[in-house]
Amino acid sequence: MSENNMASPMKVNNDSQGEIQNDTLVTCSQPASTITPQQSISNKRSLPDSPDNLPATLKQKTRQLRRRGNSMGDLTEIDNPKKAASIRKSVADRVLEALSSPEVLNTIIPILSKQISDTLEPIIEAEVKKCVAEEIQPLLQKLDCQSSIVETQKQQLIKQFIQLSSLQRTTQDQITSNNEREKEINFLYNRVALLENRLEIQEQYSRRTSLRFNNVAIPADRIQGAKIVHPVDTDSIILDICNNKLGLDIGIGDIGRSHVIGKLKQGRSQVIVRFISYRTRQLVYSNKKALKGDPNGTFITENLTHFRTNLVKQLATLKYNNKINACWTTDGRIFVKVNANSQKRIINNLDDISDLESDIQQLEERTNTNNSDGM
Incomplete structure (x- = not known):
């Protein structure tokens, strides 16, 4: 100043x-x-x-x-x-x-960029770290919680896997044991079936000298409700049929034992007879056709076992419905013919009857097809 x-x-x-x-x-x-x-x-x-x-x-x-x-x-x-x-x-x-000149811009821009970068970089870095920390921290906590849960479930799965492995081994052992038992059961089943078949054959063989006389007139007490009057002399009744109706010459010595079997129906019943010899029995059975047309409807059949009797009943139903031509028994064996020209077939069990019915059905289908083609 x-x-x-x-x-x-x-x-x-x-x-x-x-x-x-x-x-x-x-x-x-x-x-x-x-x-x-x-x-x-x-x-x-x-x-x-x-x-x-x-x-x-x-x-x-x-x-x-x-x-x-x-x-x-x-x-x-x-x-x-x-x-x-x-x-x-x-x-x-x-x-x-x-x-606006390029020289000034080329000079100023790098300087400004560096200054701005140096100024903003720490701020941006701090803000980014802050935002990342705010966003990541809950996720990290949640991840830790989930990791703990996963670890717990992993341990549980390991225990369950061990238990499952043990159960699998036990199950496999049981399967192996069951297979062995099944084989044993099948073996025993087949053996039982074989034994039953042998027993059936043996039982039927024991009846080789027996015959059944059906629809035989038996004395009855009408006052007591048509009950059989015991004792019944069935030997005399059978000798009368054999000698008088069949034309044979047999005596009481040819009959081992006879008795009524079954219930009385309309004064008639079955009489089972055991002959002394198979030859006498076969002689009587071979002449049974002489009773055809008998007034009492008497007829003779072999003394079959219960199993073979059921087989004969099924064949009788087929014959009644015209599915087969004939059926008969010889020495306890059952035979059948589908038609007059067909070969005879032996029936041993229910499977044989099933096969027979299947063959009959196929035969009927072929017959129907041929008839439709002919028309």
Whole structure:
């Protein structure tokens, strides 16, 4: 401040003439009058608006305004808002034009990028870490919880797997044991079936000398409800049938034992007879056709076992339905013929009857097909 105050008198003395002229140009729009140096010197203190009359600080501001006026135009334009805005716009355009040049951009952009990167990188890194921590921490806790659950379930699965393996081994052992038992059962079943068949054959063989006389008239007590009057002389009844109806000559010595079997129906019943010899039995059985048309309906059959009797009943049903031509028994064996020209077949069990029915069905289908083709 002191330096400016000390320099101001000197500048006033040296530049007084120029300043007076400039002040005249700035503050007055009238033509300047011709003033001699002596007059200017003598009159400069008398002007109230002279810069020399201003304080030192105001003098400096005035000089600055003069310098700006020399470079930017008339100082009066400063007080005009439109002119000032135009000046500012011109300066801004020049600055933008300078900044838009490739040289400036290539120089400024790397610097700005580095400054921005150095400034933002720690902030972004901190924010990212914060966000990641906020988002990941619950997930990590949940993951730890899930890991604990998975580990528990894993241990349970291991225990169950061990139990399952043990059960599988036990099951496999049971399967092996069951297979062995099944084989043993099948063996025993086949053996039982074989023994039953042998027993059946043996039982039927024991009846080789026996015959059954069916629909034989038996004395009955009608007063007591048509009950059999015991004892019944079945030997005499059988001898009468054999000698009188069959025309044979046999005596009481040919009969080992005879008795009534079954219930009495309409005064008739079955009589089972065991002959002394197979030859006598066969002689009587071979002449059974002589009883055909008997008034009492008497007929003779072999004394079959219960199993073979059921087989004969099924064949009798087939014959009644015209499925087979004939069936008969010889020495306990059962024979059947499907038609008059077919070969006889032996029936030993129920499977043989099933095969017979299947063959009959196929034969009927072929017959129907041939008949339809012939039409």
